[in-house]
Amino acid sequence: MTRILHGFARPVGKLAAPFRWLLPGLIMLALALGWQAQKADSQTGPVARFETGHGDLVVEYDAASNEWEFVVEVIDGTVDGVPGVEEEFESTDIRIVIPLTTREARPDNVPELLDFDPIGIEAGEDFWKLPQTETEASAEDAVFLGIAPEGVPTGVFQDDTVTWTLIGVQSPSGEGDFSLYQDAVPGPNFFMSSADPNASPGLPQPAGGHDHFNYAFTEPGEWTVEVMIDGTLLDGTPTSSIGQFLFEVVGPPPVRFQSGHGDLVVEYAAATNEWEFVVEVGGGTVDGVSGVEGEFEASDIQIVVPATAKEPRPENVPDQLDFSPIGVEAGVDYWKLPQTLAESEAEGTAFLGIAPEGVPAGVFQDDIVTWTLLSVQSPSGAGHFSLFQDAVPGPTFFMSSADASASPGLMQMVGGHGHFNYAFTEPGDWAVEIMVEATLLDGTVTSGTGQFQFHVEAQTPVVVQSGHGDLVVGYDPAEGAWEFVVEAEGVDPNGMPVEGEFDSETVYIAVPLTTQEARPENVPGTLDYDPIGIEAGATFWKLPQTETEAEAEGAMFLGIAPEEVPAGVFQNDMVTWTLTRIVPPLGAGDFSLYQDAVPGPTFFMSSADATANPGLDQSVGGHDHFNYGFTTPGLWQVEFKVDATLLDGTPSSATGRYIFQVQDTAPAQ
Secondary structure (H helix, E strand, C coil), X not given: CEEECXXXXXXXXXXXXXXXXXXXXXXXXHHHCCCCCCCHHXXXXXXXXXXXXXXXXXXXXECCCCEEEEEEEEEEEEECCEEEEEEEEECCCEEEEECHHHEEECCCCECCCECCHHHCCCCCCEEEEECCCHHHHHHCCCEEEEEEXXXXXXXXXXXXXXXXXXXXXXXXXXXXCEEEEECCCCCCEEEEECCCHHHCCCEEEECCCCEECEEEECCCEEEEEEEEEEEEECCCCEEEEEEEEEEEECCCCCEEEEEEEEEEEEEEECCCCEEEEEEEEXXXXXXXXXXXXXXXXXXXXXXXXXXXXXXXXXXXXXXXXXXXXXXXXXXXXXXXXXXXXXXXXXXXXXXEEEEEEECCCCCEHHHEEEEEEEEEECCCXXXXXXXXXXXXXXXXXXXXXXXXXXXXXXXXXXXXXEECEEEECCCEEEEEEEEEEEEECCCCEEEEEEEEEEEECCCCCEEECEEEEEEEEEEECCCCEEEEEEEEEEECCCCCEEXXXXXXXXXXXXXXXXXXXXXXXXXXXXXXXXXXXXXXXXXXEEECCXXXXXXXXXXXXXXXXXXXXXXXXEHHHEEEEEEEEEECHHHCCCEEEEECCCCCCEXXXXXXXXXXXXXXXXXXXXXXXXXXXXXXXXXXXXEEEEEEEECCXXXXXXXXXXXXXXXXXXXXX
């Protein structure tokens, strides 16, 4: 939920990108014919998310009233996490999810044979493709989406044919491209392309027909695709309508800036009058990797506010100290990313400044820019953010979502730099939207808006360094609910006991430096280690399969166990684990799961090789051990899907995430 401040009504995370109208002549024709468009921006209720399964973009026609309707028909899919949905939705009431697993590199062209330019990017660049085939959609855990004028009756239109035409797209940045095509021989056949009108002839289909396509998107975020359907009645009268379909293209998650020095920076290009918001990290820890230096786009990085930053809000002192703009009562806990280097080092937090260092001097009046809080997006929708400095006699507030009178904004000299306290009143993921404005020398006011992301930790994650543990999944038949946990009987990096059952996302499983080894050579026909994801001889980290090796390396002896899934609930008493996603440190690296066997390793999961990623079948109540391979150090998020079939034939599944801390140094004693 977004709370709007100071009268600015643009929601956090929604870029106000205009529609790119592609065929204005057709729009005017449709207007003349009196079409009724279904507008996404008129949607007032919650929008459902169509995540996996089979569905169709459907158009229906009522000959008696000459009215068209655009719907999304979910035939057997997962909507808002609920599997097995069979329902018809208005086209602007549901958003079709294109998962990160569908991202791939655009193929090269082959002259006179293959032309992929209408996708809208260069060969080798990544795009997202909702696939044409059910096999590929199932492998990528994506929607298998058809296009179907199934609600158009036969015997109404000439040649029983209607035509879909791309009218406009609204991409997250306003610069992205959408295309619709089919794989064919010798090359792809495009029906729609926002990048190339010559490759956007439209899609004719027979009334009552149905077909499948590739849907290509060039950037992550929320999209609206507007299409026109038209046909010619038997008496020669043309009729048409325009509708919108909504898509959510899932991008890679942001990296996490955990500790060290960094700045929220704004940059300004005078030649283009463009502002850019970035986070500069100067030797900090990002995704568990220390010593990182670099500049990240604000949307690509999340600043961590650890549980060690939590403290009770101080009491007010009349006429001296007023902490009310923080947004909680005195004595109530809040989280404070601290202003001073000493406090940030003591708490293990980021030492975060604000800096218009990328704004040139001599461009703005008085060389001044002003930062203003526009809106905040808190986990509950009721949390508060504030920015203040410790001063004498009391704190000076520059931003407060709780008190507009304590949110005057922050004026800074261009090229300047300052440090502040950043206060948050609840744990979870936050988005803070800022406007920066300044007055050019000729008196023209210019401004830009940016969004910074924060993750406020509810508690300090437990790190289990060594001992015995299991990745466990449980199932409650009464609730139809799955649970992912870590069972541990070990010690933390300081040798303190870690025992019990933990939620899978609240514990870090250490993969110590001692587990690092060289990837073995392949032996043709016998040994194949390529699914690990690196060349032979390169080093990787291997959490070992055997207890002897784990004890020798001071590592976890880690099993996988559906021990809390009861017998007699699922067909054949079997569950299947599948690797659905990894989030490697700084976006680079591969994960694998395999067992040593004769004659060679048996791989169950590999992010590097889809052919070595079949999944892992286990008996309920079972337990086994494996090698876990990681190719880079840092914090890893590894996501598994567990699925099984109930005795009545109903499929049941859930996704869980485990976190691994792959260490490139020995833990401090």
